[in-house]
Amino acid sequence: MAASDPSSSGTTLSKGVSMNKLIGFLALFLSFSVLANWQLDNQASVVSFTTLKKTHVAENHRFHQIAATISEQGKVALSIDLTSVDTKVAIRDQRMKEYLFNVKQFPKASFSAQVPVKQITALEQGSSDILTVTGLIELHGQKQQLPVKVMVTKVSDDRILVSSIEPILIQAQAFDLIKGINKLAELAKLPSITTTVPVSFVLSFTQ
Numbered sequence: 001m002a003a004s005d006p007s008s009s010g011t012t013l014s015k016g017v018s019m020n021k022l023i024g025f026l027a028l029f030l031s032f033s034v035l036a037n038w039q040l041d042n043q044a045s046v047v048s049f050t051t052l053k054k055t056h057v058a059e060n061h062r063f064h065q066i067a068a069t070i071s072e073q074g075k076v077a078l079s080i081d082l083t084s085v086d087t088k089v090a091i092r093d094q095r096m097k098e099y100l101f102n103v104k105q106f107p108k109a110s111f112s113a114q115v116p117v118k119q120i121t122a123l124e125q126g127s128s129d130i131l132t133v134t135g136l137i138e139l140h141g142q143k144q145q146l147p148v149k150v151m152v153t154k155v156s157d158d159r160i161l162v163s164s165i166e167p168i169l170i171q172a173q174a175f176d177l178i179k180g181i182n183k184l185a186e187l188a189k190l191p192s193i194t195t196t197v198p199v200s201f202v203l204s205f206t207q
Contacts, residue, residue, distance in 0.1 A: 037207070038160065040068035040078075044204035047080055049170070052194035053185075061087040070205060074117035076135070078203075080109045095187055100180035101140065109139040113148070123154035130165065137168075142175040158207045167198030 048062040065081035082101040087093050097103045113135035123129060132149045148168055153161040172178050172195040185193045 037072060038070040038205035039207070040066060041159075041204040041206050042066055045202060047199065047201045047203075049197050049199045050167075051197060053188075053190050053192065055192065059087070061085065066203075068203060068205070070115065070117060070120075072117065074115045076111070076113045076115055076133075078111040080111075082107055082109055092184075092188075095184055099183040099187070100177060102180070106140050109137070111138075112136045120152050120154075120160060123152070123160075125154055125156060128153040137170075137175075139170070139175045140177055144174050155204075160205050162201075162203040162205065164200045164202075167200045170197045170199055171195070172197065 042065065045066055045068075046062055047066055048060055050058055050060050052058050063080050063082070063084050064086055065084035066078065067081075068076070068078035070076050083097055083103050085093055085096050085101070087096065101109075113133045115131060115133055119129065119131075129152050130149065131152060132147055134145055134147050137144050137146055146168060149165045151163050151165050153163075155161055172181055178195060181193050181195055185191070
């Protein structure tokens with residue numbers, strides 16, 4: 001009877017161990033990819049707002065610098081750099097920063113909420129779901145809880161799109177912004193500027 005080749009047995013064992021390690025690694029990787037944080041793609045995202053002056057003149061504006069994450073536990077954290085406001089008029093941008101937002105003291109606005117992340121990750125590619133979440137908005141030193149209705153679309157395995165179905169209505173008085181709005185109206189010699197501002201967004205997240 002031929003003696004068994006210990007080197008052959010060792011090779012078989014080694015291959016078995018390596019295969020087990022590979023399977024374990026793949027399982028860990030797939031699990032992590034499902035639960036990993038979602039990061040905002042700033043270049044593919046936009047937060048915009050509309051102002052109304054002289055009763056019927058509406059204008060659209062936006063912010064260029066946004067940061068956001070959705071954690072594996074479903075915690076949403078979004079931050080807007082108010083110094084990046086863009087109204088397409090340089091002097092108006094500067095006045096908003098100084099008199100409305102007071103960016104020296106309050107440079108950022110933020111939004112935080114809890115979303116059903118497992119429900120989102122379970123979406124099939126190309127499908128959408130409508131969610132209503134209650135989020136905490138922090139702006140100009142004030143805080144307010146507001147409901148937000150959004151559509152979540154799974155674009156691909158590593159990208160989701162979150163967009164507002166209805167604008168968020170920001171009431172200036174709730175965030176101590178009336179004085180700033182009045183100052184803007186005075187500087188621009190306007191009879192009025194609306195104190196309710198609709199905010200819309202399209203946010204692209206990747207893993």
